[in-house]
Amino acid sequence: MSKILVTGGTGYIGSHTVVELHNAGFKVVIVDDLSNSDIKILDQIEKIIGSKPEFHQFDLCDEAKVKSFAAEQTDISGIIHFAASKAVGESVQNPLKYYRNNFFSLINLLNSFNKTNFVFSSSCTVYGQPDSLPVTESAAVKRAESPYGNTKQIAEEILVETAAVTPDLNVIALRYFNPVGAHKTALLGELPNGVPANLVPFITQSAIGKRGPIVVHGNDYNTPDGSAIRDYIHVVDLAKAHVAAVKRLASGEAESNYEVFNLGTGKGSTVLEIINAFESSTGEKLNYQIGPRREGDIEQIYGDVTKSKEVLKWQTELDLNEMMRSAWEWEKYIKANPF
Ligand code: NAD
Ligand code: WQD
Numbered sequence: 001m002s003k004i005l006v007t008g009g010t011g012y013i014g015s016h017t018v019v020e021l022h023n024a025g026f027k028v029v030i031v032d033d034l035s036n037s038d039i040k041i042l043d044q045i046e047k048i049i050g051s052k053p054e055f056h057q058f059d060l061c062d063e064a065k066v067k068s069f070a071a072e073q074t075d076i077s078g079i080i081h082f083a084a085s086k087a088v089g090e091s092v093q094n095p096l097k098y099y100r101n102n103f104f105s106l107i108n109l110l111n112s113f114n115k116t117n118f119v120f121s122s123s124c125t126v127y128g129q130p131d132s133l134p135v136t137e138s139a140a141v142k143r144a145e146s147p148y149g150n151t152k153q154i155a156e157e158i159l160v161e162t163a164a165v166t167p168d169l170n171v172i173a174l175r176y177f178n179p180v181g182a183h184k185t186a187l188l189g190e191l192p193n194g195v196p197a198n199l200v201p202f203i204t205q206s207a208i209g210k211r212g213p214i215v216v217h218g219n220d221y222n223t224p225d226g227s228a229i230r231d232y233i234h235v236v237d238l239a240k241a242h243v244a245a246v247k248r249l250a251s252g253e254a255e256s257n258y259e260v261f262n263l264g265t266g267k268g269s270t271v272l273e274i275i276n277a278f279e280s281s282t283g284e285k286l287n288y289q290i291g292p293r294r295e296g297d298i299e300q301i302y303g304d305v306t307k308s309k310e311v312l313k314w315q316t317e318l319d320l321n322e323m324m325r326s327a328w329e330w331e332k333y334i335k336a337n338p339f
Pocket of ligand 1: 008035036059121
C-alpha cells in the first residue's frame, strides 16, 4: 500500500483529503503543528474511516525535525503539502509570519524529500482579476493583492525552478478556486478562527445566530446582480482531485515534472446567488444587507477546468445545493458538539 505524507492533514482541506486517500486505498501519515486545527479532528476522521491515521505533531519550519522525520519515514511515496498560513487579512498585518511559515515549510520539505512526488496547494488568487474568463492555467499571473497571495505565487516559482534541476522531483500544483462545504457525515468541516472573513462560514454562523447579518461586499460590480462572482467548489470534490493528482504522479504519465491544474467547477456564482442557494437548500432565512466593496476584492473569477477533466481525469460531482446543505449540517454539528 502506497504511503502519502499529508502536511496540514488535520486542517480543513487536508482532513477531507485524508478520508479520500483512505477510500482510494492509500496509507496516510499526517504532519501538522495544530496551529490552525484541532487534535480532535483525528477522532472525527476515525469515526468516518474506522481507524486513526498515523499522526506527528511538529512545525515544518523546524529544519532539523523535518530532516530526522524524512530519515525515519523511508516508505513515503508522495507528499501533499497543505500546511500553510492562509488568512489574507492577517497576512497584510503580519507579512513576515506568512513568508516565514509558507516558505520555510516548503523549502524544508523539498530539501529533505528531493526524490518525491509532490502535490502543492496553490490558489486561483495567483490570477488576480484575469483578462478573460473562464481563466485557463496559461493565463498571466498578476501582481498579488496580499502577502498570502504572494506566498502562493513565489512558492509556485520555487517549485518550477527546483523541479527544473531535480529530475526525481515530480510536482503538481493545484490552483483551488473557492473551497466550501463539509463532509456528508457532518463529522468534518471548516473550523474558522474568530470572525470568518470567507463568505460561506459567515453565512452558516449568521444563520445559527453566532453572527449578525451578512454584509454583501458591493452590489455595483459589472455582474448580473451587481455582486461579485466566484467559482465555489465542494471540499470533497477538491479532496478527490488530490487523489487524482497523486495517482497521476505515481503513473509516470505526467508530460513534465511540473504541472499545474485549475480546481473549480467552471461555473461562477454571485454572492447573492450563494445567499439564495443557502436559503433554498436549507430552508433557513438569512438576514443580509448591502455594504461597500471589500478592499482587495476582484470583480469576478471562475476557472476553465478542461485541463483537469482531460488530463487529470477529474471533475466535480457536487453542486451548490450540496455545498450549502453540508456546510449547514456541519455548523449545526459543531454547535451541538463544540470543539
Ligand atoms: P487550514 O488552516 O485548515 O489547514 C492548514 C493546516 O496546516 C492546519 O491544520 C495548520 O495547523 C497546519 N500548519 C500550518 N502551518 C504549519 C507548519 N508550519 N507546520 C505544520 N503544520 C502547519 O487550511 P485549508 O483551508 O485546509 O488550506 C490548505 C491549503 O490550501 C493551504 O496551503 C491554503 O493556503 C490552500 N488554499 C486554501 C484555500 C481555502 O479557501 N481554504 C484556497 C486556496 C488555497
Ligand atoms: C467570496 C465573495 C466577497 C464575506 C479568499 C482568498 C483566496 C482564497 C479563498 C486561499 C467575495 C464576498 C465575503 C462576506 C461578502 N484563499 N463576501 N460578505 O475573497 O474569493 O477568496 O478565500 O487561497 O485567496 O482571497 O473568498 O469567501 O472571502 O469571498 O460579500 O461576509 O464573497 O467580497 O466577493 P475570496 P471569500
